[in-house]
Amino acid sequence: MTRIVIMGGGPAGYEAALVAAQHSADVTLVENDGAGGACVLYDCVPSKTFIASAGARSAFRNAGELGIQTNNDQAAVDLPVVHGRVKGLALAQSADVRARLQREGVRLVNGRARFADGSKGLAQHRVVATTPDGAEEVLTADVVLIATGATPRVLQGAEPDGKRVLTWRQIYDLPELPEHLAVIGSGVTGVEFASAYTEMGVKVTMVSSRDRVLPHEDADAAAVLEDVFAERGTAVVKHARADKVENVGDGVLIHLEDGRTIEASHALMTVGSVPNTDDIGLDKIGIELGRGGYIPVDRVSRTNVSGVYAAGDCTGVLLLASVAAMQGRIAMWHALGEGVSPIKLKTVAANVFTNPEIASVGISQQAIDSGEVPARTIVLPLATNPRAKMEGLRRGFVKLFCRPATGVVIGGVVVAPNASELILPIALAVQNQLTVEHIATTFSVYPSLSGSITESGRQLMRHDDLD
Ligand SMILES: Cc1cc2nc3c(=O)[nH]c(=O)nc-3n(C[C@H](O)[C@H](O)[C@H](O)COP(=O)(O)OP(=O)(O)OC[C@H]3O[C@@H](n4cnc5c(N)ncnc54)[C@H](O)[C@@H]3O)c2cc1C
Numbered sequence: 192m193t194r195i196v197i198m199g200g201g202p203a204g205y206e207a208a209l210v211a212a213q214h215s216a217d218v219t220l221v222e223n224d225g226a227g228g229a230c231v232l233y234d235c236v237p238s239k240t241f242i243a244s245a246g247a248r249s250a251f252r253n254a255g256e257l258g259i260q261t262n263n264d265q266a267a268v269d270l271p272v273v274h275g276r277v278k279g280l281a282l283a284q285s286a287d288v289r290a291r292l293q294r295e296g297v298r299l300v301n302g303r304a305r306f307a308d309g310s311k312g313l314a315q316h317r318v319v320a321t322t323p324d325g326a327e328e329v330l331t332a333d334v335v336l337i338a339t340g341a342t343p344r345v346l347q348g349a350e351p352d353g354k355r356v357l358t359w360r361q362i363y364d365l366p367e368l369p370e371h372l373a374v375i376g377s378g379v380t381g382v383e384f385a386s387a388y389t390e391m392g393v394k395v396t397m398v399s400s401r402d403r404v405l406p407h408e409d410a411d412a413a414a415v416l417e418d419v420f421a422e423r424g425t426a427v428v429k430h431a432r433a434d435k436v437e438n439v440g441d442g443v444l445i446h447l448e449d450g451r452t453i454e455a456s457h458a459l460m461t462v463g464s465v466p467n468t469d470d471i472g473l474d475k476i477g478i479e480l481g482r483g484g485y486i487p488v489d490r491v492s493r494t495n496v497s498g499v500y501a502a503g504d505c506t507g508v509l510l511l512a513s514v515a516a517m518q519g520r521i522a523m524w525h526a527l528g529e530g531v532s533p534i535k536l537k538t539v540a541a542n543v544f545t546n547p548e549i550a551s552v553g554i555s556q557q558a559i560d561s562g563e564v565p566a567r568t569i570v571l572p573l574a575t576n577p578r579a580k581m582e583g584l585r586r587g588f589v590k591l592f593c594r595p596a597t598g599v600v601i602g603g604v605v606v607a608p609n610a611s612e613l614i615l616p617i618a619l620a621v622q623n624q625l626t627v628e629h630i631a632t633t634f635s636v637y638p639s640l641s642g643s644i645t646e647s648g649r650q651l652m653r654h655d656d657l658d
Pocket residue numbers: 198199200201202203204221222223224225227228229230231233234235236238239302303304305338339340341359380467471502503504505509510511512513514515544
């Protein structure tokens with residue numbers, strides 16, 4: 192029986208463990224914090240639960256436009272209930288993951304794992320698990336999966352204190368909503384929290400080191416978000432790189448590299464993550480870290496060391512729970528001799544959980560505009576969609592990209608409420624090389640936002656006919 196040791200119990204680790212157990216391997220998973228990992232306990236699950244409460248407040252406040260008057264247009268936030276719900280759901284989800292792993296026969300060890308091989312190049316590996324009480328257990332493995340995830344990046348001079356200078360893992364301990372929150376870093380994490388706190392009624396200032404928010408996402412989508420921020424009074428300070436963040440007692444003072452300063456009551460640091468790779472004994476087995484401290488892997492999650500795989504945020508491939516889980520599964524299928532397809536990043540669907548949401552899949556508009564990928568494109572503003580009009584939605588769009596000659600769908604972007612749900616038909620098309628004709632001739636419900644997706648297909652098809 193193949194002995195497998197997994198270091199870390201986030202989506203990469205636990206999904207791998209499930210696959211390995213289903214293939215009758217002997218699986219031990221060593222996890223430091225709790226089943227589900229940082230994804231479930233501190234990052235993805237808590238943030239999306241918080242965002243759900245923020246969205247409920249917005250829906251309540253916006254009901255007036257549709258003719259529904261509420262008695263209290265302020266829609267008060269009961270923060271202990273919101274935070275209690277966030278933490279409760281995270282713990283419940285972690286317990287579910289734990290129960291599932293145990294049901295499938297995975298052995299769980301609560302502790303910190305590190306390699307302890309006596310020399311490099313061995314056929315079997317030794318992993319030492321140190322439990323919270325300091326006890327050590329030595330595990331021998333034919334295959335090891337490193338799935339240790341990542342941790343919030345700390346800027347020197349802006350060390351979080353948990354009171355006024357905060358990481359996203361500390362905000363759910365605040366007794367009250369911040370009066371004025373400065374969100375430092377305008378990547379996905381930053382804009383999600385800026386959007387959610389704005390919806391909660393908090394004054395928010397975004398500190399963006401670039402000329403726009405979401406520098407890695409679709410530029411038109413980011414522009415919609417900036418418009419929404421402007422309409423709701425969320426300031427975006429651009430070309431602003433924070434050098435130092437001071438807790439000045441009754442607030443924070445943010446010093447920018449160019450000498451400007453920004454005052455706020457609290458600062459939320461969303462300046463990225465660093466992989467958890469520096470104290471797990473990689474030197475003992477001969478893995479050299481790549482740029483940013485990530486573990487280099489190939490498309491079936493192999494490291495350069497035989498029998499050692501890595502998956503998830505510690506590899507820096509695409510920092511998403513879905514990708515982590517797929518890398519983990521692929522690692523186990525490969526290690527256990529199953530037929531496996533290398534991971535295909537061009538088909539990954541992702542979503543930014545702002546209001547409106549921004550979902551995307553496949554080739555980007557930027558790759559098309561730069562001439563890297565030839566494509567025909569269409570953009571349909573949601574304002575033309577009957578369902579959007581009924582629901583009072585003014586912003587958002589559907590974009591669809593296809594190959595010029597064949598009409599095969601190669602990507603798309605949706606900016607809409609629930610874009611995370613609407614992207615699936617485009618993802619399905621990209622994954623299965625469907626054409627715009629397939630999309631155009633599929634029935635969508637009338638009236639529905641997804642009608643804009645089938646209409647995009649029809650508009651691109653019309654170009655086809657003219658070719
Ligand atoms: C605020 C935020 C929101 C996000 N929202 C989304 C989202 O909506 N959708 C999405 O797809 N992705 C989201 N992500 C990204 C997603 O959370 C990560 O991609 C995902 O958690 C990666 O999973 P992982 O298994 O690699 O690592 P993790 O979830 O980080 O789990 C790794 C675990 O390993 C443990 N560990 C570390 N070292 C050791 C050791 N030596 N021994 C034992 N255990 C160890 C850690 O304590 C941790 O529990 C979000 C990220 C952030 C920061």
